[in-house]
Amino acid sequence: xxxxxxxxSFLVTGGSGFLGQYCLRHLAKQFPVVHAVSRNxxxxxxxxxxxxxxxxxxxxxxxxxxxxxxxSHLLHLAWVATPDTYRNSPENIDWLEASLALIRAxxxxxxxxxxGIGSSAEYGLTDSPCIEDVTPIRPVTIYGxxxxxxxxxxxxxxxxxxxxxxxxxxxxxxxxGDPPQRLFPSLVAALSARRPIMVTDGRxxxxxxxxxxxxxxxxxxxxxxxxxxxxxxxxxxxIAVRDAIExxxxxxxxxxxxxxxxxxxxxxxxxxxxxxxxxxxRVLDWRAPTSLKSGLQExxxxxxxxxxxxxxxxxxxxxxx
Amino acid sequence: xxxxxxxxSFLVTGGSGFLGQYCLRHLAKQFPVVHAVSRNxxxxxxxxxxxxxxxxxxxxxxxxxxxxxxxSHLLHLAWVATPDTYRNSPENIDWLEASLALIRAxxxxxxxxxxGIGSSAEYGLTDSPCIEDVTPIRPVTIYGxxxxxxxxxxxxxxxxxxxxxxxxxxxxxxxxGDPPQRLFPSLVAALSARRPIMVTDGRxxxxxxxxxxxxxxxxxxxxxxxxxxxxxxxxxxxIAVRDAIExxxxxxxxxxxxxxxxxxxxxxxxxxxxxxxxxxxRVLDWRAPTSLKSGLQExxxxxxxxxxxxxxxxxxxxxxx
Numbered sequence: 001x002x003x004x005x006x007x008x009s010f011l012v013t014g015g016s017g018f019l020g021q022y023c024l025r026h027l028a029k030q031f032p033v034v035h036a037v038s039r040n041x042x043x044x045x046x047x048x049x050x051x052x053x054x055x056x057x058x059x060x061x062x063x064x065x066x067x068x069x070x071x072s073h074l075l076h077l078a079w080v081a082t083p084d085t086y087r088n089s090p091e092n093i094d095w096l097e098a099s100l101a102l103i104r105a106x107x108x109x110x111x112x113x114x115x116g117i118g119s120s121a122e123y124g125l126t127d128s129p130c131i132e133d134v135t136p137i138r139p140v141t142i143y144g145x146x147x148x149x150x151x152x153x154x155x156x157x158x159x160x161x162x163x164x165x166x167x168x169x170x171x172x173x174x175x176x177g178d179p180p181q182r183l184f185p186s187l188v189a190a191l192s193a194r195r196p197i198m199v200t201d202g203r204x205x206x207x208x209x210x211x212x213x214x215x216x217x218x219x220x221x222x223x224x225x226x227x228x229x230x231x232x233x234x235x236x237x238x239i240a241v242r243d244a245i246e247x248x249x250x251x252x253x254x255x256x257x258x259x260x261x262x263x264x265x266x267x268x269x270x271x272x273x274x275x276x277x278x279x280x281x282r283v284l285d286w287r288a289p290t291s292l293k294s295g296l297q298e299x300x301x302x303x304x305x306x307x308x309x310x311x312x313x314x315x316x317x318x319x320x321x
Numbered sequence: 322x323x324x325x326x327x328x329x330s331f332l333v334t335g336g337s338g339f340l341g342q343y344c345l346r347h348l349a350k351q352f353p354v355v356h357a358v359s360r361n362x363x364x365x366x367x368x369x370x371x372x373x374x375x376x377x378x379x380x381x382x383x384x385x386x387x388x389x390x391x392x393s394h395l396l397h398l399a400w401v402a403t404p405d406t407y408r409n410s411p412e413n414i415d416w417l418e419a420s421l422a423l424i425r426a427x428x429x430x431x432x433x434x435x436x437g438i439g440s441s442a443e444y445g446l447t448d449s450p451c452i453e454d455v456t457p458i459r460p461v462t463i464y465g466x467x468x469x470x471x472x473x474x475x476x477x478x479x480x481x482x483x484x485x486x487x488x489x490x491x492x493x494x495x496x497x498g499d500p501p502q503r504l505f506p507s508l509v510a511a512l513s514a515r516r517p518i519m520v521t522d523g524r525x526x527x528x529x530x531x532x533x534x535x536x537x538x539x540x541x542x543x544x545x546x547x548x549x550x551x552x553x554x555x556x557x558x559x560i561a562v563r564d565a566i567e568x569x570x571x572x573x574x575x576x577x578x579x580x581x582x583x584x585x586x587x588x589x590x591x592x593x594x595x596x597x598x599x600x601x602x603r604v605l606d607w608r609a610p611t612s613l614k615s616g617l618q619e620x621x622x623x624x625x626x627x628x629x630x631x632x633x634x635x636x637x638x639x640x641x642x
Contacts, residue, residue, distance in 0.1 A: 088480070090481050092477065092481070093425070093477060093478060093481050096421075096474060096477065097421060097425075100417075100418060100421070104414070104418075124454075133445070133457055133459060134457055136454055136455055136457065136458075137457075137458055137473070138454060139473070141480075142477050142480050142481055145473050145474070145476045145477035145480065146473070146474065146477045148473040149470045149471070149472075149473035149474035149476075149477060150470070151470075152458070152460070152466050152467075152469040152470035152473065153417060153466070153467070153470035153474075155466045156413065156414060156417065156463050156466035156467045156470060157414060159409070159462075159463050159466065160411050160413070160414050160463055
């Protein structure tokens with residue numbers, strides 16, 4: 001990453017989360033000192049990562065942390081992330097408020113570059129590819145509404161305090177270390193135990209991005225202070241969820257255990273949710289390097305099935321302990 | 322207004338402001354008890370308006386007020402409004418944070434209907450008519466960014482706490498009582514003193530809405546709890562600012578005092594900024610009743626020039642003391 005090192009220090013919030021671990025590992029490979037904050041537990045020890053324990057939702061906690069560390073670069077990943085229920089959890093509101101306090105403190109203490117994490121849930125229920133500055137922002141979930149609010153607010157704070165800000169709208173993340181309740185880990189767990197598993201009809205088209213690739217794009221964004229505003233964090237390739245599910249089932253020789261269509265599809269998401277990646281390609285010269293199949297192969301390998309692709313970093317050692 | 326009266330109580334913030342005075346007068350005509358809060362000074366005494374003095378930006382002030390009054394309906398107008406400098410004032414950030422505290426308290430204390438005030442400044446720099454749920458939200462000023470953030474956030478709080486919320490995006494307000502530094506009052510002041518006045522080339526096309534009409538639409542929105550989301554508060558008619566300026570100058574027989582083109586136009590606003598009013602017409606069956614000329618006639622009359630139109634309420638007695 002092309003970040004000048006003088007007076008540069010990094011703070012990552014949500015560093016013990018799924019995406020946070022990838023970001024931290026990538027950052028710590030390149031910079032001597034990276035600070036990370038987590039509310040739950042100490043994050044995984046990694047060379048060069050200094051952990052701080054704080055619940056940013058507690059009044060004054062963000063201000064105290066920022067005043068002490070005075071980071072020049074802030075990657076703000078922390079948020080409620082409980083699978084499924086996060087969508088309309090009241091905790092989204094707490095995280096919106098906590099985030100504003102964090103970003104204000106960052107601006108007041110000389111912060112220079114902020115990257116926040118949004119979501120494809122900020123877009124409206126459109127089936128067309130989502131274009132950052134064109135597709136209407138019409139979220140239906142509390143999560144999407146709070147993320148959309150934070151995007152606009154962080155932009156305002158940036159202009160107010162004179163730092164530069166960007167926003168990564170993450171689509172459907174997957175990869176080794178994915179929480180066990182989420183689609184692929186729960187699928188692999190059921191099928192490898194030879195239990196039948198109910199899934200939707202899988203007709204929904206999604207843009208699945210490998211977590212290590214998402215981290216790579218986010219860090220590129222963090223390093224590129226000229227890139228402001230919203231950027232999709234995705235591949236630009238839509239695939240039918242059913243195809244991915246069946247591919248995994250076939251790898252486990254368990255397609256007959258899939259009860260396709262036994263679960264209803266979500267009604268608060270469009271049939272197709274795919275990113276347009278031309279802004280990312282144009283501004284950051286970036287394309288997601290990992291194909292869906294090699295990503296899924298890594299997921300299977302991390303869960304004890306098959307071998308990780310030898311060409312790729314990650315794999316087994318990426319698994320959350 | 323078709324609001325059931327049982328357990329209904331109104332709170333208006335920013336009630337001593339330009340738009341607030343119109344809203345309060347309209348509300349107080351129809352309901353026995355209307356609460357108003359102002360930070361600066363007591364608002365104008367009016368039958369049925371109970372004034373509370375509080376600075377909502379002070380930590381805990383909003384919560385204390387809401388806990389005491391427990392309003393069922395909240396019309397939130399308060400914001401930084403200093404002519405010109407409000408656009409990039411740091412106070413926008415304070416008002417965003419104060420507004421979130423207010424809306425959270427409103428939700429926690431059983432509020433049922435919220436209407437907040439946004440702005441045409443939330444839209445991007447497009448010259449096409451602004452359509453609420455279609456035109457991209459890409460504000461360039463801190464003001465526009467904070468308003469856009471508050472719109473999304475209020476929507477999230479509404480869903481979290483179970484109240485209904487709408488958002489009025491106000492275009493260019495004018496009318497008797499307009500602060501003296503703003504376009505028409507300063508124009509009339511200069512021309513009637515026979516002083517030359519520098520103006521822009523006036524080629525910008527704007528959607529000017531008479532303040533009493535804006536108040537009428539906002540109260541209709543407040544009463545209509547089924548109407549959620551954003552609504553333009555405008556006329557749908559674009560006029561060249563130069564035409565309005567010259568009309569006023571002609572009424573004062575002072576066109577030769579206009580130094581047209583001596584001031585640069587703002588670069589952070591599009592050439593044309595006009596609302597599409599089809600959503601308002603469809604959902605609220607509303608059209609702005611006052612023509613630009615009769616509105617400007619009222620402005621002139623309120624400043625001591627000519628007579629107010631006999632068909633219209635307002636006029637001289639609407640003037641801020």
